[in-house]
Amino acid sequence: MNFFHYVKDELHCEEVPVREIAEKVGTPFYLYSHATLSRHIQRFRQAFAEVPHLVCFSAKANSNLAVLKVFIANGAGIDIVSGGELFRARKAGCDPQKIVYSGVGKTDREIREALAADILMFNVESEQELEKIDAVAGSMGKKARIAIRVNPDVDPQTHPYISTGMKKAKFGINIKQSLDQYRKAAALPNIEVVGVDCHIGSQLTKLSPFTDAIAKIRELVRALQNEGFAIRYLDLGGGLGITYADETPPDFEEYAKAVIDATRDLGVTLVFEPGRVLVGNAGILVCRVLYTKKGEAKNFVITDAAMNDLARPSLYGSYHGIIAVDKSITETLTADVVGPICESGDFLAQEREIPAFRPGDLVAVTSAGAYGFTMSSNYNSRPRVPEIMVKDQEILTVRQRESLEDLIHGETIPENL
Ligand SMILES: *Cc1c(COP(=O)(O)O)cnc(C)c1O
Numbered sequence: 001m002n003f004f005h006y007v008k009d010e011l012h013c014e015e016v017p018v019r020e021i022a023e024k025v026g027t028p029f030y031l032y033s034h035a036t037l038s039r040h041i042q043r044f045r046q047a048f049a050e051v052p053h054l055v056c057f058s059a060k061a062n063s064n065l066a067v068l069k070v071f072i073a074n075g076a077g078i079d080i081v082s083g084g085e086l087f088r089a090r091k092a093g094c095d096p097q098k099i100v101y102s103g104v105g106k107t108d109r110e111i112r113e114a115l116a117a118d119i120l121m122f123n124v125e126s127e128q129e130l131e132k133i134d135a136v137a138g139s140m141g142k143k144a145r146i147a148i149r150v151n152p153d154v155d156p157q158t159h160p161y162i163s164t165g166m167k168k169a170k171f172g173i174n175i176k177q178s179l180d181q182y183r184k185a186a187a188l189p190n191i192e193v194v195g196v197d198c199h200i201g202s203q204l205t206k207l208s209p210f211t212d213a214i215a216k217i218r219e220l221v222r223a224l225q226n227e228g229f230a231i232r233y234l235d236l237g238g239g240l241g242i243t244y245a246d247e248t249p250p251d252f253e254e255y256a257k258a259v260i261d262a263t264r265d266l267g268v269t270l271v272f273e274p275g276r277v278l279v280g281n282a283g284i285l286v287c288r289v290l291y292t293k294k295g296e297a298k299n300f301v302i303t304d305a306a307m308n309d310l311a312r313p314s315l316y317g318s319y320h321g322i323i324a325v326d327k328s329i330t331e332t333l334t335a336d337v338v339g340p341i342c343e344s345g346d347f348l349a350q351e352r353e354i355p356a357f358r359p360g361d362l363v364a365v366t367s368a369g370a371y372g373f374t375m376s377s378n379y380n381s382r383p384r385v386p387e388i389m390v391k392d393q394e395i396l397t398v399r400q401r402e403s404l405e406d407l408i409h410g411e412t413i414p415e416n417l
Pocket residue numbers: 058060061079081102103199201202203237238239240273274275276277370
């Protein structure tokens with residue numbers, strides 16, 4: 001459910017015509033619907049209302065301060081994977097007691113900053129990390145709350161790059177070794193074990209990988225409880241998928257029912273780290289057609305947005321809808337939608353039947369709210385595009401377009417060159 005829709009032939013974000021925003025801010029730009037973001041977080045939390053829970057939005061999906069703020073204002077915390085995301089979460093006003101910290105490569109400095117901020121817990125991904133956190137906490141006279149990220153070895157049936165809970169993945173500690181790791185953790189002086197964590201992958205469109213993982217993790221939670229560990233949090237990560245094309249992922253209520261049924265008797269607070277499912281369909285990338293050309297083998301529609309603005313198609317071969325902002329274009333053509341970057345991998349869609357766009361037409365790339373702007377770069381010295389949020393018919397610039405000066409920020413030409 002989202003609030004991008006046509007009124008007559010004109011694409012609107014909530015009550016505002018997308019064309020009007022494009023005229024105001026120029027193209028390309030990311031566009032987020034506030035009503036969609038708040039509806040998603042409210043419905044997600046509502047689905048778990050009957051059990052103790054904490055929803056920590058996964059900042060890497062969309063770390064814009066205003067987006068984080070919408071979730072924080074609706075009672076959510078933040079799942080971070082770097083010191084940079086800790087900085088963002090705090091700037092957006094997140095209660096540190098609602099911050100969980102995941103990731104396989106936390107540095108000393110990042111650990112220190114998270115301890116100084118007094119975050120809720122570290123999701124620990126290796127034995128060495130556990131020892132490091134213990135040492136850093138000891139040097140600060142603090143105790144670090146931790147969960148171990150357990151790798152349950154289940155196949156999430158998603159793209160290999162975003163599948164994280166199988167034996168061969170770099171993430172977490174194998175569930176078979178995890179009990180031993182918990183015993184080691186309990187013996188460390190500056191560690192307080194408070195939870196169990198897992199995150200098996202992203203863009204999951206079935207319930208079974210989640211329930212398979214929970215079935216394995218339940219055993220561990222029980223074993224830990226029997227050994228006297230006070231397990232307060234069961235963090236089930238994120239991963240719930242969205243509809244990009246014709247996927248039919250479980251809705252929040254189906255997901256919640258399956259999870260609640262499988263965990264109710266454990267006596268823990270459930271923690272979730274949803275990313276994509278909260279923001280993916282709350283955002284689009286709007287761009288303009290520069291040129292069209294008929295190649296010998298293919299048609300091309302060349303837009304002013306490129307792989308540096310939205311990396312997912314070239315990175316994972318991902319599908320994003322390509323729709324007209326003015327739907328009165330009735331003819332179609334089959335074409336590759338490409339950007340100006342000097343790489344053949346620079347495409348937003350390939351061999352796609354799309355409206356017969358002409359130069360100057362506005363194009364909306366749909367489902368671009370997750371892993372869109374956050375994965376963007378300055379490749380080919382292209383300034384990053386602005387992020388716009390519509391709220392109550394207002395057009396809010398939540399990140400301005402980068403300038404040419406921004407491109408060279410921090411660079412110097414040494415005197416002796
Ligand atoms: C990426 C990530 C998430 C969010 O995943 P989504 O599929 O966007 O919900 C949650 N937790 C961890 C540890 C992650 O790395």
